[in-house]
Amino acid sequence: xxxxxxxxxxxxxxxxxxxxxxxxxxxxxxxxxxxxxxxxxxxxxxxxxxxxxxxxxxxxxxxxxxxxxxxxxxxxxxxxxxxxxxxxxxxxxxxxxxxxxxxxxxxxxxxxxxxxxxxxxxxxxxxxxxxxxxxxxxxxxxxxxxxxxxxxxxxxxxxxxxxxxxxxxxxxxxxxxxxxxxxxxxxxxxxxxxxxxxxxxxxxxxxxxxxxxxxxxxxxxxxxxxxxxxxxxxxxxxxxxxxxxxxxxxxxxxxxxxxxxxxxxxxxxxxxxxxxxxxxxxxxxxxxxxxxxxxxxxxxxxxxxxxxxxxxxxxxxxxxxxxxxxxxxxxxxxxxxxxxxxxxxxxxxxxxxxxxxxxxxxxxxxxxxxxxxxxxxxxxxxxxxxxxxxxxxxxxxxxxxxxxxxxxxxxxxxxxxxxxxxxxxxxxxxxxxxxxxxxxxxxxxxxxxxxxxxxxxxxxxxxxxxxxxxxxxxxxxxx
Numbered sequence: 156x157x158x159x160x161x162x163x164x165x166x167x168x169x170x171x172x173x174x175x176x177x178x179x180x181x182x183x184x185x186x187x188x189x190x191x192x193x194x195x196x197x198x199x200x201x202x203x204x205x206x207x208x209x210x211x212x213x214x215x216x217x218x219x220x221x222x223x224x225x226x227x228x229x230x231x232x233x234x235x236x237x238x239x240x241x242x243x244x245x246x247x248x249x250x251x252x253x254x255x256x257x258x259x260x261x262x263x264x265x266x267x268x269x270x271x272x273x274x275x276x277x278x279x280x281x282x283x284x285x286x287x288x289x290x291x292x293x294x295x296x297x298x299x300x301x302x303x304x305x306x307x308x309x310x311x312x313x314x315x316x317x318x319x320x321x322x323x324x325x326x327x328x329x330x331x332x333x334x335x336x337x338x339x340x341x342x343x344x345x346x347x348x349x350x351x352x353x354x355x356x357x358x359x360x361x362x363x364x365x366x367x368x369x370x371x372x373x374x375x376x377x378x379x380x381x382x383x384x385x386x387x388x389x390x391x392x393x394x395x396x397x398x399x400x401x402x403x404x405x406x407x408x409x410x411x412x413x414x415x416x417x418x419x420x421x422x423x424x425x426x427x428x429x430x431x432x433x434x435x436x437x438x439x440x441x442x443x444x445x446x447x448x449x450x451x452x453x454x455x456x457x458x459x460x461x462x463x464x465x466x467x468x469x470x471x472x473x474x475x476x477x478x479x480x481x482x483x484x485x486x487x488x489x490x491x492x493x494x495x496x497x498x499x500x501x502x503x504x505x506x507x508x509x510x511x512x513x514x515x516x517x518x519x520x521x522x523x524x525x526x527x528x529x530x531x532x533x534x535x536x537x538x539x540x541x542x543x544x545x546x547x548x549x550x551x552x553x554x555x556x557x558x559x560x561x562x563x564x565x566x567x568x569x570x571x572x573x574x575x576x577x578x579x580x581x582x583x584x585x586x587x588x589x590x591x592x593x594x595x596x597x598x599x600x601x602x603x604x605x606x607x608x609x610x611x612x613x614x615x616x617x618x619x620x621x622x623x624x625x626x627x628x629x630x631x632x633x634x
Contacts, residue, residue: 165335166270168328169233172321173263176240177205179305179317181433182452185441186309193249195438195577199562202434203367204253206555208260210359213547214404215352217540220269221344226336229269230329236262237325244318264547272543273336302437302459306452345402352404354393359552362386366559405548406541409534414478414607418530419546421599423553425486425526428493428593429519430557432458435565435585436496443579444501457509461516462523469524474613478529479603482522489518490594497586501579532608557589564588 180187180201188195220228239259246252305317365382397403410416436458440451473481492515499508534542564585565577572580 162274162335165328165331166267166274168324168331169229169236169266169270172233172236172324172328173267175304175324176259176318176321177202177433179302179308179320182302182305182437182448182455183309183314183317184434184437186448187252187314190314191247191249191252195442196562196566197249199434199558200249200253200367201256202558203363203555205256205260205263206430206551206558207360207363207367208257209264209551210363210548210555211356212261212264213551214355214544215347216265216269216547217272217544218344218347218404219265220272221540222347225269225273226332228265229273229332229336232262232265232269233325233328233332234262235259236266237322238262240318240321240325244315267547271547272540302452302454302456303449304452306448306450310447310449348400348402348404351393351396351400354389354396355405358386358389358393359548360386361389363552363555363559366556367562405545406538407545409538409542409545412533414529414532414603415534415542415546417599417603417607418526418532419549421482421596422523422526422530423549424599425489425522425593425596426550426553427557427560428490428589428591430554431561431585431589432493432496432557434558435561435582435589438565438577439496439499439579439582442577443582444499454505454508455512457512458516458519461513461518462520464513465517465520466524469521470613472521473525473528477605478525478532478608478612479600479605482525482529482600482603483597485518485522485525486597486600487594489515489522490590490596492518493593494587494590497583497590528611529603529608532611557592560592561585561589 184198184201185195187201188198216228236259239255239257239262242255242258243252246255304320308314308317361382363386365379365384365386368379368382393405394407397405397407410419436455437448437451440446440454441448446454492511495511495515499511530546531539531542565581568581568584569575569577572578
């Protein structure tokens with residue numbers, strides 16, 4: 156097996172663990188809320204606290220890998236994630252559960268970004284799409300088995316057991332990385348921008364905490380508004396600070412690279428809508444339609460199954476049509492199938508739900524593969540750690556914002572419908588809102604040039620193909 160195949164499969168152990176964990180939690184949220192005596196919507200904090208933790212610690216993941224070695228940080232991150240999983244299983248209150256999820260996020264912040272950095276630095280540009288596909292194919296097994304597995308454990312045993320799934324997977328990841336990872340590090344590492352790290356960390360955490368706690372689920376409304384204001388102020392201070400230092404913790408100058416800028420910003424807009432799915436869909440099936448967690452998981456897994464299928468076709472599609480055509484047209488398809496989930500009712504046949512989620516998962520998977528590959532198409536190896544850090548922060552913030560917007564739309568619809576217990580009629584407006592947000596990402600994708608990322612995708616625009624054909628035709632045979 157080639158190196159471009161082995162490394163992604165090792166990192167996939169971490170991604171499998173992270174994705175399985177997030178999907179089993181999403182399926183089990185209503186039951187966890189009941190066990191902790193909380194409103195199900197309040198459990199959005201369990202999702203957002205993890206994503207906020209990622210956004211806080213990802214900025215220094217690249218620096219720590221360069222300084223202490225990628226293998227060392229990768230193994231330590233898996234250990235922290237496993238410890239956070241144990242804390243989740245032991246939680247008896249919403250505050251403890253949210254805190255345990257934050258600890259998990261500390262491990263996740265280093266785990267997958269550092270692993271991805273190893274891959275990006277170890278393979279040729281032309282192999283990036285294939286390497287990322289090898290990374291995500293095994294990892295997508297997590298979302299496929301996660302919903303039915305988490306639903307089964309929650310329905311027939313106890314939700315706390317779902318967190319112990321991570322322990323054997325984490326141990327496998329530690330062993331494999333010890334055997335096959337090189338301890339890649341930089342000889343000349345720039346000093347850590349401590350002030351920038353503190354400003355960005357506080358800004359991201361306060362902003363997302365303020366948005367997530369809106370609705371009086373954990374803190375008074377005034378505290379939520381105060382957190383939002385403080386977060387915005389800290390992030391503005393970071394922008395000012397970043398212009399005055401040589402090595403900022405988040406290198407915003409990378410956004411001057413057109414393909415990177417469009418991949419990060421346009422991709423983040425698309426992810427805002429997609430980030431709401433793990434929150435909205437299980438709640439709709441269980442609270443709106445009366446499904447138990449197990450049967451809910453048997454339906455929601457279809458989306459991940461579709462993503463798994465598409466990963467085998469992504470390279471061919473991108474090579475044939477190029478980044479601009481695929482990412483522009485496919486954004487509308489992915490967003491359309493997302494919004495279509497809001498049309499489900501308790502009378503909708505389950506086979507129809509499965510088809511919509513399966514096909515929608517295919518389109519969303521293609522979009523993510525394209526966005527991830529495009530973002531690094533024109534980034535040098537020297538800047539790769541900074542690029543992965545900034546891209547990963549944007550990704551996690553957009554997913555967290557998706558949960559927050561989805562929850563806000565759901566609460567708003569519930570108020571207009573009388574403010575009683577959540578019902579099926581409350582969900583369709585939320586799906587429409589997040590679907591429209593994802594669709595708006597095409598405003599960025601249409602800005603790509605026809606040959607954008609051609610070295611990575613292998614796509615040659617029509618003009619280039621005609622020029623090549625003409626050159627061949629003009630060649631004279633050699634005597």
